[in-house]
Amino acid sequence: MNVAAISEDNRRKLLEVAAEEILENGFQATSIGDILTKTGLSKGALYHHFPSKLALGYAVFEEVFIPGCVERWEPSLNDPDPISSISALLRSEITAMTDESIRLGCPVNNLGQEMSPIDEGFRQRISGAINHWRSDLQAALARGQEAGTVNSEINTMQAATFFVASMEGSIGLAKNAQDRELLAVCIEGLINFLEGLRA
Amino acid sequence: MNVAAISEDNRRKLLEVAAEEILENGFQATSIGDILTKTGLSKGALYHHFPSKLALGYAVFEEVFIPGCVERWEPSLNDPDPISSISALLRSEITAMTDESIRLGCPVNNLGQEMSPIDEGFRQRISGAINHWRSDLQAALARGQEAGTVNSEINTMQAATFFVASMEGSIGLAKNAQDRELLAVCIEGLINFLEGLRA
């Protein structure tokens, strides 16, 4: 492995450990020192790759958290019958989520709730990602309307927005309670909502 | 004003300033020093009234955040037609909330999202408060069923739980976007949901 590859490897390691720490403790309470201990790297390495803790946080968001979300949702959002495929995705999440991921909640929402009021850089990135999700979902519902799987009379943007809000709220409730059953109850509500949008 | 009253006054001042700081910065990022500066009191005063920062945080939750929530929701939860009165409450919140309160979100949920994974004391208090809210809402819906204002076939606990999740999610979305219009769109979804529960 050449030097450039090793360097890139160290950068990824920093990003991924930082992501774990931020998910566990929040951004502000995440310690640079802890990240270094866990990676086995030094301050020099970290500040070689990232100019500041804030820049590291932004990079974690863009290069770890967002790709993780996109990967999970993309298939359902391109399905001509989005209601069925999203319902299936939701149902699978109930059992697929680990206890840890229930306890830690949604990385994007966590960061948004913590940082939006106090850092405009985070807020814009997170708000942008959520708007992206909303409009992708809206587009999926609109395509569903054309394909005849979604009721043509609904306001797709309103439905997409409410869905995203309820989804994040559901994950948050289950996170606080540390209770998979509560997640299941909320997802049942979400699926009921989606089914109500059918043609 | 006698000594005991002044002392109690200082305790309240500490609690209220601490509440503001926690709401703005989160619990972990709240600095004891900042609270002291804003109150004009000293370390001695704070640690005379509260044994630790954590104990101060618990007291803020129980004596400031929770009473504020209860006060707002209690009337609607005792109404024989909860769907109408909650809908009215939600509609009034759209205009009644200040820009600042949109930016800062729900104190209880903020604290829950931040502290649940890392402090069991906070988690249990917050989880308890949310369960209380859920079961009060469930009871209100059940009374609505008896009074004939709520569809007798719905699962009241499931509806109450989904409502709470969606409500918190809606506030969170608007907080992140710092956008009152987004709050209005989400609340429209919430009201649609409630109207769907009518007898």
Place this chain on the structure above:
DNA sequence: CATATCAGACCGACTGGTCGGTTTGCAATG
């Protein structure tokens, strides 16, 4: 009524430790 006593309320300097960030220098590599 005057004085002594004492406890609760409070002050602020100080402690050990952690924070994010900087600097310096060295080893490996192209």
Place this chain on the structure above:
DNA sequence: CATTGCAAACCGACCAGTCGGTCTGATATG
């Protein structure tokens, strides 16, 4: 031999929390 990549020592600021001491006013006593 110049550059990249990183290690390690180091910096000042700030953190929560402690502690010795002071002040105030209520109560007990003569």
